[in-house]
Amino acid sequence: MFKKMTKKEYFAKEKELIGTSTVDFDGPVITGGKGAIGYDLDGKEFLDFAGQISLLNTGYAPEEVVNALKKMAAKLHSCISADWPYRVEISIGRKKTEVSRVALAERLIKITDKAMPFKKRVIFEVSGATAVNLATKIAKISYLRSRGMKTENFQSLFEKDILIPSEEDCCRFSFLAFEKAFHGRHGEAHFLSTSKTKHLWAVSSSCAVGRLPFPAPGIGYIGILKKAEDLIAKLDKIAPVIALVFEPVQGEGGINVPDGKALKALLNYLKIRHNICLIADEVQTGFGRTGKMFACEHFGIEPDMIIMSKSLGAGLPIGAVVVNAEKFPDLEPGMHSGSMHANPLAVAAAIANIDLILKKNLVDRSLYCGEYALRRLKEIAKFHQGITDVRGLGLMIGIEFETVEYRDRVAKKCKEKGLLIANCGEKVIRMTPPLIVTIDEIDKALDIFEKALEDSKN
Numbered sequence: 134m135f136k137k138m139t140k141k142e143y144f145a146k147e148k149e150l151i152g153t154s155t156v157d158f159d160g161p162v163i164t165g166g167k168g169a170i171g172y173d174l175d176g177k178e179f180l181d182f183a184g185q186i187s188l189l190n191t192g193y194a195p196e197e198v199v200n201a202l203k204k205m206a207a208k209l210h211s212c213i214s215a216d217w218p219y220r221v222e223i224s225i226g227r228k229k230t231e232v233s234r235v236a237l238a239e240r241l242i243k244i245t246d247k248a249m250p251f252k253k254r255v256i257f258e259v260s261g262a263t264a265v266n267l268a269t270k271i272a273k274i275s276y277l278r279s280r281g282m283k284t285e286n287f288q289s290l291f292e293k294d295i296l297i298p299s300e301e302d303c304c305r306f307s308f309l310a311f312e313k314a315f316h317g318r319h320g321e322a323h324f325l326s327t328s329k330t331k332h333l334w335a336v337s338s339s340c341a342v343g344r345l346p347f348p349a350p351g352i353g354y355i356g357i358l359k360k361a362e363d364l365i366a367k368l369d370k371i372a373p374v375i376a377l378v379f380e381p382v383q384g385e386g387g388i389n390v391p392d393g394k395a396l397k398a399l400l401n402y403l404k405i406r407h408n409i410c411l412i413a414d415e416v417q418t419g420f421g422r423t424g425k426m427f428a429c430e431h432f433g434i435e436p437d438m439i440i441m442s443k444s445l446g447a448g449l450p451i452g453a454v455v456v457n458a459e460k461f462p463d464l465e466p467g468m469h470s471g472s473m474h475a476n477p478l479a480v481a482a483a484i485a486n487i488d489l490i491l492k493k494n495l496v497d498r499s500l501y502c503g504e505y506a507l508r509r510l511k512e513i514a515k516f517h518q519g520i521t522d523v524r525g526l527g528l529m530i531g532i533e534f535e536t537v538e539y540r541d542r543v544a545k546k547c548k549e550k551g552l553l554i555a556n557c558g559e560k561v562i563r564m565t566p567p568l569i570v571t572i573d574e575i576d577k578a579l580d581i582f583e584k585a586l587e588d589s590k591n
């Protein structure tokens with residue numbers, strides 16, 4: 134039975150029954166969607182310029198992905214592919230397509246070739262945060278192996294009644310991350326995140342993290358370098374610094390686009406001078422979001438690993454880490470696995486989704502549409518003093534406000550008028566629409582945004 138309910142009634146149930154710590158009670162209760170348009174429980178349509186926070190680079194219900202899902206579900210909806218892999222033939226359109234972990238890995242290896250021009254391997258996970266945790270785990274294992282550590286060396290730890298990792302040399306590592314970084318809400322991903330103070334609730338880890346200023350334009354590179362040296366010296370006394378985890382363009386922290394030259398120089402320095410592993414978190418920036426398949430390509434950065442999720446599987450739960458296979462030998466049996474890794478439906482969706490991004494050239498489209506939107510937003514900003522900055526790359530755009538109050542009023546008004554956007558950073562509105570968005574839809578969205586600015590003035 135499907136009982137009729139108003140939005141208000143539904144939200145009340147959410148509050149009563151579910152942990153709702155990030156639910157946007159000014160936003161929609163989604164009943165479906167097509168392209169860049171979502172449908173709200175109150176019967177209205179909305180333009181989704183949050184793109185479900187970069188989950189939906191190919192939009193709501195992309196035909197190819199939906200067909201692949203239907204076909205795959207009829208053949209194999211689940212299995213523990215980490216133990217018993219699958220290989221299934223389905224037709225997507227008129228094309229017979231292989232759905233398997235290998236077929237997806239081949240695509241991921243190919244599309245990361247520009248950012249990682251060397252031999253690579255793919256390891257699957259279920260989400261962004263778990264993929265970040267996996268990447269840090271690989272960095273730790275690799276470091277220990279380089280020190281000659283073998284499984285038998287863990288025997289003494291295995292036999293302890295009480296194990297305190299922070300007291301054991303083989304469990305202690307330091308990482309570097311950038312200020313305002315966001316990498317997820319579990320384990321190391323949580324520990325490495327500093328985008329908001331409240332994210333620090335329940336943070337714990339056996340490691341230390343050193344936080345570097347993000348090399349945004351105007352932040353002196355030499356100052357960051359000095360800070361890095363200082364932090365590394367301090368951290369090394371606590372535990373060896375093994376990796377830097379970074380978003381090439383920061384999302385949750387406020388859509389912060391780096392000075393590409395400074396970022397590249399800093400990363401090269403850390404890698405060459407301190408042998409620090411470079412882990413690019415492209416969970417939000419990947420799959421064409423910034424106008425390149427992966428944002429690292431903009432800056433000529435060659436990371437040792439790329440973490441991906443969100444739009445990898447057109448928003449289905451899947452994550453992956455693409456690693457430099459020359460630097461990181463394969464994991465040993467039993468080192469890493471998971472029941473839900475590379476679920477057949479998520480893999481079918483990912484294959485159809487990547488093929489669609491390539492076929493429709495959505496990466497270039499993101500660059501073109503992003504430049505158009507940014508230009509218009511910069512024009513709009515000229516007439517609104519409450520906006521202090523407009524920045525972005527491709528269809529990853531941030532509009533910074535003078536005050537949180539003004540930002541919040543504008544965001545609320547946008548939603549009332551049928552434009553879904555997401556807040557991020559301290560005082561920023563984020564626009565990350567699906568890459569299939571049309572110029573007409575951008576114009577419509579920015580007209581709504583402009584009107585919301587007017588209506589929200591004090």
Ligand SMILES: Cc1ncc(COP(=O)(O)O)c(C=O)c1O
Pocket residue numbers: 186260261262263265315316317318380384385414415416417418442443
């Ligand atoms: C850059 C980045 N890394 C990691 C994550 C965590 O991904 P998930 O929510 O799938 O755990 C996010 C989520 O927004 C993200 O933006």
